[in-house]
Amino acid sequence: MPQRSVRYRKQVEIVGGSSEPVSVDEGIERIKKFAAVGADRSYKNGRKRKAFDQTVELVLHLGIDPKQADQMLRGAISLPKGTGRTQRVIAFCDESMAEAAKAAGAVDAGSDELVDRVSKGWMDFDVAVSHPQLMGKVGKLGRVLGPQGKMPSPKAGTVTADVEAAVRDYSAGKLEYRNDSGGNIHLPVGKVGFDTADLKENIEAVVSHMVRIKPSASKGHYLKRACLSGTCTPSVTVSVG
Secondary structure, eight states, rough: OOOOOHHHHHHHHHHHHOOSOOOHHHHHHHHHEEEEEOOOOOOSSBOOOOOOOOEEEEEESOOOOTGGGGOOOEEOOOOOOOOOOOOOOOEEHHHHHHHHHTTTTOOOSHHHHHHHHHHHHHOOOOOOOOOOOGGHHHGGGGHTTTTOOOOOTTTTBBBBBOOHHHHHHHHHTTTEOOOOOTTTEEEEEEEETSSSSHHHHHHHHHHHOOOTOOOOOOOOOOOOEEEETTTSEEEEOOOOO
């Protein structure tokens, strides 16, 4: 058995640790109660631990075979109530588009100079978008951006002729997703401080999107399990369909 933290044990003691599925509303309320439980401990130097607005993550276990190319899921989604955070975006584009991309929210934009900067290890950004004409140069960054999950891709909507719009969307919190090797999709759906109704709307938007893009080759039960968790909380299984 793994050694559980003081915080975890207090959360389970106060709220309960049942693994039985609950409604989305009840699941959200449990996460909020979990997040409100502190460990009541200080750092060794006596400094108190600071509370923070934890991110709420939704994990969907789907009935897909990740080894089959026609069942892999990858794309992007904008949540109706946002995620509670902004993203740092860079844009690989012609110099004539660079100023518009920066005005839309890009932390940097350009062509050869930006490619060179990233190739030398600069990674102070969350998302990279690219104009299709620049992919010949950006493709050389695959070994650098690929392992970071930041390589522009047409499937994710990060390779597009409308660079300005892509920068604006991703800066505002548009999310990329990709199933893992176990057939799971992990996505942040907001912050613990969000209203329950707003978190529920985001969760329902993700579930509806995943149902809509269900691979035709996927057979049997598709939405196998859904779990919610906070940054520092146990998970809660919820019923989503």
